[in-house]
Amino acid sequence: MLREILGYFFLYFGAAFLFLGSYGLVRFPDLYTRMQASTKSTTLGAFSSVIGVGILHPDWFIKCISVAIFILLTAPIGSSALMRAAYKTGVPLDERTVVDEAKDFFAEDEKEEAK
Amino acid sequence: MEKAGRLNRFIFTLIVMFASWLMLTVTLRKDELVVGFVVSFLVALVGSDYLSEHGLAHFSPKRIIYLILYIPYYLWQILLANFDVAYRVLSPSMPIKPGIVKVKTNLKTDSGKLSLANSITMTPGTITIDAKDDTLLVHWIYVKDASVEGATREIGAPFEKFLKEIFG
Numbered sequence: 001m002l003r004e005i006l007g008y009f010f011l012y013f014g015a016a017f018l019f020l021g022s023y024g025l026v027r028f029p030d031l032y033t034r035m036q037a038s039t040k041s042t043t044l045g046a047f048s049s050v051i052g053v054g055i056l057h058p059d060w061f062i063k064c065i066s067v068a069i070f071i072l073l074t075a076p077i078g079s080s081a082l083m084r085a086a087y088k089t090g091v092p093l094d095e096r097t098v099v100d101e102a103k104d105f106f107a108e109d110e111k112e113e114a115k
Numbered sequence: 116m117e118k119a120g121r122l123n124r125f126i127f128t129l130i131v132m133f134a135s136w137l138m139l140t141v142t143l144r145k146d147e148l149v150v151g152f153v154v155s156f157l158v159a160l161v162g163s164d165y166l167s168e169h170g171l172a173h174f175s176p177k178r179i180i181y182l183i184l185y186i187p188y189y190l191w192q193i194l195l196a197n198f199d200v201a202y203r204v205l206s207p208s209m210p211i212k213p214g215i216v217k218v219k220t221n222l223k224t225d226s227g228k229l230s231l232a233n234s235i236t237m238t239p240g241t242i243t244i245d246a247k248d249d250t251l252l253v254h255w256i257y258v259k260d261a262s263v264e265g266a267t268r269e270i271g272a273p274f275e276k277f278l279k280e281i282f283g
Contacts, residue, residue, distance in 0.1 A: 017197055024204040033213050036242060036256045037200050043237065044197045059141075066138040072193075076236035076243070083244045083254060087215075099214035099261040102244065105252050 003055060010052030018045035030094035031086050039079040046071050119170030121163070127170040128159040168226065181280040188277065192238045199239035203256065214258040215244065216266040218251045221275060227282030234274045241270050 024037025047068050054064030087102055119127075132155035140147050159166075172178075203211060218235070222228050232243040232251060240256040253270060260266055 017201070020197075020201050020204055024200060027204055027209065028211070030213075032215075032242075032254050033211060033256055036240065036254070037204060039236065039242060040193070040196045040200045044193055047193075062138055062141045066135065072237075073233070076233040079236060080232065080243050080245070083242055087244060093215075094213060096211060097213050097215075098258050099216060101217045102215040102252055105217065105245070105247070105250070108247075 003058070007052050007054075007056035010048050010055060012052075014045045014048030014050075014052060016045075017041045017048065021045060029096070031091050032083060032093060035079055035083055035086075039075065043071060043075040046075075119168070119172060123170035124167040125159050125163045127167050127173065128163040129155050131167075132158050168224065178281050181277055185277045185281060189234060189237070192234070196237060196239040203240075210257065212257050213255065214261060215252060215254050216258065216261055216270075217263050218253050218271045219263060219267045220249050220251060220271055222278060222282060224282050227278050230278050230282060231271065231274055234278070235270055238270075238274075 018041060021038050021041025024041065025034050028034045028037055050064050050068045050071070054061040054068075088106065093100060133151060136151035136155060140151065203209060220228060220231055222231055228246055228251075232246055235241050235243045235251065235253060242254045244252040244254055246252070251271070253266065255266070255270070260269055
């Protein structure tokens with residue numbers, strides 16, 4: 001009984017954050033801020049849902065933990081790659097953006113590649 | 116830190132691969148173990164050059180203790196990050212002030228820098244975009260301090276003391 005309450009708690013907690021992530025995707029102004037919403041919320045959402053399933057089905061628990069670890073390790077790398085590709089192909093930043101150090105960071109990059 | 120020898124790295128990769136196999140199959144049946152060992156052996160034989168740099172040094176007790184201390188801290192930061200995003204998404208005025216800043220790191224090893232970049236991505240309001248030498252490029256959803264020193268203190272410093280012990 002307690003196990004079920006805990007399991008469903010994790011499941012709904014994860015679902016709530018998955019929803020918030022999608023809502024952020026709609027509300028935020030540009031790609032970069034949208035990535036902020038989707039990366040964080042979907043990672044915790046997926047992590048929490050998988051743990052919830054693991055608690056509801058104890059014989060899957062260790063499998064679920066390893067799946068959760070792989071999610072935690074790989075999700076940030078994917079979002080970094082997407083952000084980098086977006087910036088390099090010239091996706092514009094929102095007008096509220098206050099500072100952009102990336103321009104000269106990548107300019108140095110291109111100079112090195114040209115050599 | 117020095118690169119470890121080939122045998123050392125091979126054994127490290129083998130252990131990690133076999134442990135992953137055990138966690139994914141969750142069984143001690145003999146045939147499963149044999150297949151798992153053969154597969155891990157082949158992967159370690161082919162891939163240990165790419166998969167590991169410092170080999171068994173990762174298993175020293177100090178590193179493991181810091182790793183165990185780091186995990187709850189990391190999970191806590193992920194939770195904070197999510198409430199932070201939730202607040203920014205739901206608040207009607209949408210308090211964002213995005214920007215891209217540079218963060219310096221003292222970490223020397225590639226695995227250390229990768230973990231720092233991952234940790235930064237998972238913490239409130241920051242995503243690592245790229246890394247080169249000792250500089251990380253970070254997108255920050257609410258820029259408090261645009262200078263390199265200020266951003267380093269705000270974003271990178273809390274993790275570095277853990278990661279320095281774990282990855283050197």
